Amino acid sequence: MDAHACFDSTLPAFLLAHIRAVTDATPDKPPSPAFDGLPVNLRALLELALAVSEESEPQTPSDSSSEIYKLGNLTLVVWTNGKALVKFTGETMLSLGRLVTGRAIFRRKDFWLTLQECGVQALPIVSLISFLIGVILAFVGNVQLANFGANLFVADLVGIAMVREMGVMMTAIIMSGRTGAAFAAHLGSMKANEEIDALRTFGFNPFDFLVLPRLLSLLVMMPLLTIYANFAGILGGMLVGYFVGIPPVLYWTETLAAVTLTASSLGVIKSVFFGAIIAIGSCRQGMQAGNSTAAVGQATTRAVVTAITSVIVLDSAFAAIFTLLHI
Amino acid sequence: MSATPELTAAKVTVKGLTMTYGTQVVMHDLDFEIFDKDIFVIMGGSGCGKSTLLRHLIGLLEPAKGSISFDGKNFTAADPAERTDTVRRFGVMYQSGALWSSLTLGENISVPLEESGKIPPKTLRDLVAYKLALVGLAGYENYYPSQISGGMKKRAGIARAMARDPDLLFLDEPGAGLDPLSSRRLDDLILRLRDSQGSTIVIVTHELASIFNISNRAIFLDSATHSQGALGNPCDLRDHSENPAVRLFLNRGTQPTSPR
Ligand SMILES: Nc1ncnc2c1ncn2[C@@H]1O[C@H](COP(=O)(O)OP(=O)(O)OP(=O)(O)O)[C@@H](O)[C@H]1O
Numbered sequence: 059m060d061a062h063a064c065f066d067s068t069l070p071a072f073l074l075a076h077i078r079a080v081t082d083a084t085p086d087k088p089p090s091p092a093f094d095g096l097p098v099n100l101r102a103l104l105e106l107a108l109a110v111s112e113e114s115e116p117q118t119p120s121d122s123s124s125e126i127y128k129l130g131n132l133t134l135v136v137w138t139n140g141k142a143l144v145k146f147t148g149e150t151m152l153s154l155g156r157l158v159t160g161r162a163i164f165r166r167k168d169f170w171l172t173l174q175e176c177g178v179q180a181l182p183i184v185s186l187i188s189f190l191i192g193v194i195l196a197f198v199g200n201v202q203l204a205n206f207g208a209n210l211f212v213a214d215l216v217g218i219a220m221v222r223e224m225g226v227m228m229t230a231i232i233m234s235g236r237t238g239a240a241f242a243a244h245l246g247s248m249k250a251n252e253e254i255d256a257l258r259t260f261g262f263n264p265f266d267f268l269v270l271p272r273l274l275s276l277l278v279m280m281p282l283l284t285i286y287a288n289f290a291g292i293l294g295g296m297l298v299g300y301f302v303g304i305p306p307v308l309y310w311t312e313t314l315a316a317v318t319l320t321a322s323s324l325g326v327i328k329s330v331f332f333g334a335i336i337a338i339g340s341c342r343q344g345m346q347a348g349n350s351t352a353a354v355g356q357a358t359t360r361a362v363v364t365a366i367t368s369v370i371v372l373d374s375a376f377a378a379i380f381t382l383l384h385i
Numbered sequence: 386m387s388a389t390p391e392l393t394a395a396k397v398t399v400k401g402l403t404m405t406y407g408t409q410v411v412m413h414d415l416d417f418e419i420f421d422k423d424i425f426v427i428m429g430g431s432g433c434g435k436s437t438l439l440r441h442l443i444g445l446l447e448p449a450k451g452s453i454s455f456d457g458k459n460f461t462a463a464d465p466a467e468r469t470d471t472v473r474r475f476g477v478m479y480q481s482g483a484l485w486s487s488l489t490l491g492e493n494i495s496v497p498l499e500e501s502g503k504i505p506p507k508t509l510r511d512l513v514a515y516k517l518a519l520v521g522l523a524g525y526e527n528y529y530p531s532q533i534s535g536g537m538k539k540r541a542g543i544a545r546a547m548a549r550d551p552d553l554l555f556l557d558e559p560g561a562g563l564d565p566l567s568s569r570r571l572d573d574l575i576l577r578l579r580d581s582q583g584s585t586i587v588i589v590t591h592e593l594a595s596i597f598n599i600s601n602r603a604i605f606l607d608s609a610t611h612s613q614g615a616l617g618n619p620c621d622l623r624d625h626s627e628n629p630a631v632r633l634f635l636n637r638g639t640q641p642t643s644p645r
């Protein structure tokens with residue numbers, strides 16, 4: 059009777075689940091199961107599993123599944139998220155204030171590295187995408203305008219569309235996916251590894267040390283990249299124009315006549331705001347990520363999604379404002 | 386108790402500290418003092434809240450109740466600027482090491498040094514080399530944290546914690562993951578730091594050997610009751626504590642049935 063039995067883990071798991079179920083049903087006088095008849099090895103495993111009573115474990119809050127509970131929970135999540143975002147933005151502004159008064163401490167090297175990462179290293183992708191956007195706009199425009207024999211106006215169309223909207227928009231979306239993700243992943247893994255806590259206990263302000271160089275880099279680089287993207291797009295349009303019979307010189311003069319300084323500065327002004335929301339949004343996702351590596355992935359995804367969404371929402375707000383102001 | 390005048394002023398005073406994560410109470414009503422030049426050990430079973438207590442002491446988490454004071458000044462109620470000043474005197478080694486992964490070991494140590502004031506580059510280099518040598522990592526200045534082993538990360542973390550010659554050194558499981566010899570060296574290092582620099586050292590550790598070797602006072606966190614299990618000299622606690630859980634812990638579970 060004391061023999062060893064042959065079984066896999068499903069048997070003790072099944073027994074344990076049943077014992078637990080009985081214990082939970084009668085909490086005031088829990089039964090003391092007798093294992094006398096069982097094979098030794100099974101008995102030993104069950105005794106081991108039952109050795110630590112479940113009582114000492116912290117109880118997780120009951121997960122009520124009623125709809126009202128869920129709604130309340132959702133409201134709380136939205137509310138706390140909103141508060142956290144406002145607080146983060148405020149902290150960033152304070153940090154900028156400290157930068158102006160010269161009290162912000164961060165490593166200059168970090169700033170230059172980030173600048174390089176979100177500037178020079180983003181050039182190839184920005185060139186490619188903007189060039190192709192210019193090509194696409196020119197093709198679509200050409201088909202329609204040729205109906206009126208007015209295909210020289212392709213230059214106007216591409217020029218205005220690029221400098222007002224598409225140049226800055228494409229740059230912002232590329233930077234959200236590229237740099238926003240990089241910021242969130244880097245800060246998120248620093249958070250998970252307690253590196254941000256370590257900064258704090260050495261008397262560094264994590265905002266000054268980590269967020270500030272990233273914000274500054276994007277504020278500097280976004281306008282420059284936008285201007286560059288505008289040129290790349292116009293070049294793409296010019297190429298299409300050449301193939302449909304518009305000489306490049308003519309195309310260029312037509313573009314210059316169509317694109318006013320106001321129109322082109324609008325795009326550049328918007329790019330500064332886009333840079334700010336990409337940097338603040340993705341740094342926030344990183345710094346407020348959970349303490350695990352899984353949380354880093356979630357933070358990165360959230361950073362990209364929120365950055366792209368807020369860029370587009372902000373752009374429509376700008377469009378409404380500019381229309382109202384007749385710019 | 387507070388009526389009895391204390392001869393040595395307490396460096397750290399914890400009164401009625403309750404620590405929670407949301408609604409989960411990790412520990413309630415902790416009351417203890419850490420005196421100047423103590424090597425104070427925080428011990429207890431895995432997951433009982435030792436790291437949490439440490440994070441409260443260094444101001445990363447806010448007490449749900451109670452207060453923490455350093456040199457008699459209330460830290461919990463202080464304003465952010467004062468708190469930053471207090472925290473600057475600390476050196477902290479985190480359980481995971483928490484070295485800054487984008488910086489080399491040398492930079493990990495020099496960045497906190499530079500923050501505390503202008504230091505000539507030559508002196509800075511010498512200081513970094515010295516701190517690394519203290520933990521047996523001489524010559525590793527240019528390695529990145531990803532290029533060294535787990536035990537080396539721990540030691541580098543200790544070197545960084547000591548960078549600014551802190552008044553109060555907090556170490557979270559410095560011995561875990563070290564071989565017996567390095568662990569012994571570490572105990573030596575801790576004792577010498579206390580004796581030569583007069584630092585007060587707070588350590589979270591499970592290593593019974595080093596607890597008895599180096600520590601003069603210890604607190605035991607009881608995970609069953611979520612409260613303070615015992616406070617005192619570890620050797621005394623091992624033999625005479627009224628709390629059976631403490632005797633069990635300090636005798637590796639093979640305790641004599643009654644206190645001698
Ligand atoms: N960020 C957190 N949020 C919620 N609960 C947490 C968090 N961190 C820790 N806990 C819980 O608090 C308790 C104490 O954790 P803590 O890390 O302080 O344990 P510990 O004593 O340091 O353990 P170990 O010796 O294994 O390091 C655990 O039950 C853990 O589940």
Ligand SMILES: [Mg+2]
Pocket residue numbers: 435436437480557
């Ligand atoms: Mg711990």
